[in-house]
Amino acid sequence: MSSAPAADGPLVVGVDSSTQSTKVLVVDAATGRVVASGQAPHSVSSGVARESDPEEWWNALCAALEQCGSAAREVAAVAVGGQQHGLVTLDARSRPVRPALLWNDVRSAGQARTLVDRLGGPKAWAERVGSVPGPSFTVTKWAWLSEHEPEAARATAAVRLPHDYLTERLTGSGTTDRGDASGTGWWASGTEAYDEEILGLVGLDPELLPRVVRPGEVAGTVRGSGELPFSKGTLVAPGTGDNAAAALGLGLRPGTPVLSLGTSGTVYAVSRRRPADPTGTVAGFADARGDWLPLACTLNCTQAVDRVAALLSLDREAVEAGSSVTLLPYLDGERTPDLPHASGLLHGLRHDTTAGQLLQAAYDGAVHSLLGALDLVLEADADRSAPLLLIGGGARGTAWQDTVRRLSGRPVQVPEARELVALGAAAQAAGILTGEDPAAVARRWGTAEGPVLPPVERDESALARIAGVVSDAAPLLGSAGHEDARP
Ligand SMILES: Nc1ncnc2c1ncn2[C@@H]1O[C@H](COP(=O)(O)OP(=O)(O)O)[C@@H](O)[C@H]1O
Ligand SMILES: O=C(CO)[C@@H](O)[C@H](O)COP(=O)(O)O
Numbered sequence: 272m273s274s275a276p277a278a279d280g281p282l283v284v285g286v287d288s289s290t291q292s293t294k295v296l297v298v299d300a301a302t303g304r305v306v307a308s309g310q311a312p313h314s315v316s317s318g319v320a321r322e323s324d325p326e327e328w329w330n331a332l333c334a335a336l337e338q339c340g341s342a343a344r345e346v347a348a349v350a351v352g353g354q355q356h357g358l359v360t361l362d363a364r365s366r367p368v369r370p371a372l373l374w375n376d377v378r379s380a381g382q383a384r385t386l387v388d389r390l391g392g393p394k395a396w397a398e399r400v401g402s403v404p405g406p407s408f409t410v411t412k413w414a415w416l417s418e419h420e421p422e423a424a425r426a427t428a429a430v431r432l433p434h435d436y437l438t439e440r441l442t443g444s445g446t447t448d449r450g451d452a453s454g455t456g457w458w459a460s461g462t463e464a465y466d467e468e469i470l471g472l473v474g475l476d477p478e479l480l481p482r483v484v485r486p487g488e489v490a491g492t493v494r495g496s497g498e499l500p501f502s503k504g505t506l507v508a509p510g511t512g513d514n515a516a517a518a519l520g521l522g523l524r525p526g527t528p529v530l531s532l533g534t535s536g537t538v539y540a541v542s543r544r545r546p547a548d549p550t551g552t553v554a555g556f557a558d559a560r561g562d563w564l565p566l567a568c569t570l571n572c573t574q575a576v577d578r579v580a581a582l583l584s585l586d587r588e589a590v591e592a593g594s595s596v597t598l599l600p601y602l603d604g605e606r607t608p609d610l611p612h613a614s615g616l617l618h619g620l621r622h623d624t625t626a627g628q629l630l631q632a633a634y635d636g637a638v639h640s641l642l643g644a645l646d647l648v649l650e651a652d653a654d655r656s657a658p659l660l661l662i663g664g665g666a667r668g669t670a671w672q673d674t675v676r677r678l679s680g681r682p683v684q685v686p687e688a689r690e691l692v693a694l695g696a697a698a699q700a701a702g703i704l705t706g707e708d709p710a711a712v713a714r715r716w717g718t719a720e721g722p723v724l725p726p727v728e729r730d731e732s733a734l735a736r737i738a739g740v741v742s743d744a745a746p747l748l749g750s751a752g753h754e755d756a757r758p
Contacts, residue, residue: 279301280299281701282297282298282300283347284339284696284700285520285690285694285697287516287692288332288351288513289354289534290315290354290375292310292313292331293335295308295693296690298694298701300700307338309334309337309338310335310338311335316370321375322371324367325367325370325371325436328353328437329437329440332437337500343501344500344501344502346501348505348506348508348700348703350507350508350509351438351696352513352515352693353433354373354374354512355374355433355451356407356408356432356454358371358409358413358416360423360426361430361436362426363428368426369423372416374535374568375534377406377570377603378415379415386456390468393550397547398547398549399461400458400466403548405551405606405609406606407454408454410469413430414473417473429445429479431445431447432447432451432455432512434447434451434510435510437510441491442493442507446481446482449561450512450556450558451510451512451515452557454512454556457470463557487702487706488509489507490508492504492506506700506703508696508703514537514539516691516696517529517662517692518541518695518710519558519560519699519710520690520694520697520718521662522713522716523660524541524710525540525562526540526654527540527541527657527660528660529660530660532661532668533573533664533665534574535569535570536569536571536573536640537641538567539556540565540648540649541564542562542563542650543563546563548647552607552644553565553567559699560710567607567641567645567647567648568607570605570606571601571637573665576630576665579598579630579633583630585630588669588670589627590627591625591630595619596618596632597619597632597636597737597740598615598616598617598629598633599613599615599636600615600636601614602614607640612748612749616744616748618744619740634670639733639738642734645659658682658723659684660684661683661684661685666685676727677729677733678729678734680726681726682725683724684724685724686718686719686721688719694716695709
């Protein structure tokens with residue numbers, strides 16, 4: 272929460288409306304200097320559902336902008352990056368019909384399985400949509416809603432993603448972009464258009480969906496609201512999903528791998544080739560520029576490890592090495608590997624296992640899932656010794672950095688810039704002012720710069736041990752039985 276004087280260029284605002292909070296940066300478009308920032312939390316329901324009230328996102332955005340002080344009143348353009356996949360249902364007055372179903376709500380696992388079969392199996396989905404939809408994908412959430420709350424589905428006059436919702440509150444018109452649309456499951460990456468057959472399968476009228484704005488196109492202008500510091504007519508860029516926004520914010524070039532440690536864990540790279548992974552591990556997202564963003568995502572990352580630390584009454588950095596205990600931190604079910612009904616699992620506990628070693632095992636379990644998927648995300652000719660870019664809240668933690676280095680055997684680069692999603696949104700906003708490619712804007716700003724931590728020898732025995740437990744425990748991890756017992 273800072274504010275600073277005189278900028279060299281016009282000011283732009285980048286927003287990151289992610290799972291736990293909304294972050295806002297006011298950035299000098301000429302230099303990339305952050306002149307003011309703000310952050311406000313939102314709540315997510317606990318138990319089997321993962322839901323948030325979209326009104327809370329809007330209130331958090333207004334509160335975070337308020338913290339930016341006078342700088343926010345001078346901005347020329349704004350863009351919103353947001354958590355992917357969430358199903359926002361609006362009534363005829365553009366009010367939420369019910370809370371949004373978030374990306375990490377796994378209740379639609381059954382609908383996902385049915386939908387995969389109905390379109391001809393995983394390969395057919397991968398070729399057509401770019402992804403095999405699991406319960407994170409919006410299409411499965413709409414199918415779940417139609418089945419479990421038909422009255423809410425009937426009351427729905429518009430369907431939006433989280434970033435679409437906030438963008439529409441700014442402009443008054445329903446828009447999205449190719450990056451975020453590619454996480455719905457009803458946007459075909461082959462045709463780059465909504466897929467009417469898939470929409471027909473789930474009974475969703477295409478008229479309810481937002482217009483897909485092209486990269487570099489203006490989504491609209493701020494319509495004027497007493498709640499906001501912006502002047503009426505301020506330009507609004509398309510915005511995008513949070514991972515695609517971070518790719519912009521890093522000025523990412525094809526082939527450079529990113530590992531993001533936030534509420535979700537993600538691994539991704541920009542690619543020139545349209546992905547189509549029939550195993551479903553890699554989602555074939557579009558990026559926000561015209562390329563692709565093959566990505567794998569875990570449901571259990573920083574919050575799961577923090578939860579283990581809290582259970583052990585340890586600081587998150589109080590790890591100890593030297594044990595062969597294994598902890599699979601699948602507290603919320605898991606997406607990578609595809610185990611939506613799994614829960615956490617501990618194996619190899621001994622009398623002399625310490626609390627710090629248990630905590631290290633939680634880090635290892637979380638990072639193992641991400642690194643296992645990285646090989647599938649990267650193309651065959653990728654340089655596997657190049658540094659991994661480490662971003663997200665967890666990237667600031669020494670225990671996270673050390674675990675990624677030890678289990679990857681790769682150098683790790685930690686950008687000094689902290690809010691890469693919001694910076695990517697800001698770069699997109701700057702791009703609509705100057706006509707530049709947003710990734711080139713971010714490179715000009717030097718957002719990826721930061722220390723490179725040298726590689727250490729890869730801990731093959733830990734990787735093999737964890738993979739062995741995942742495999743041996745398959746009947747337990749795949750069981751839906753205990754899901755029904757959750758509150
Ligand atoms: N200094 C730190 N060291 C390690 N982890 C951190 C640190 N600061 C924040 N975190 C972790 O970052 C997480 C939030 O990351 P963030 O990328 O902001 O999440 P999201 O964007 O999903 O809301 C928190 O859950 C916390 O565990
Ligand atoms: O579902 C995915 C990616 O497919 C997640 O990465 C969400 O986009 C949520 O992101 P964070 O709130 O963890 O940043």
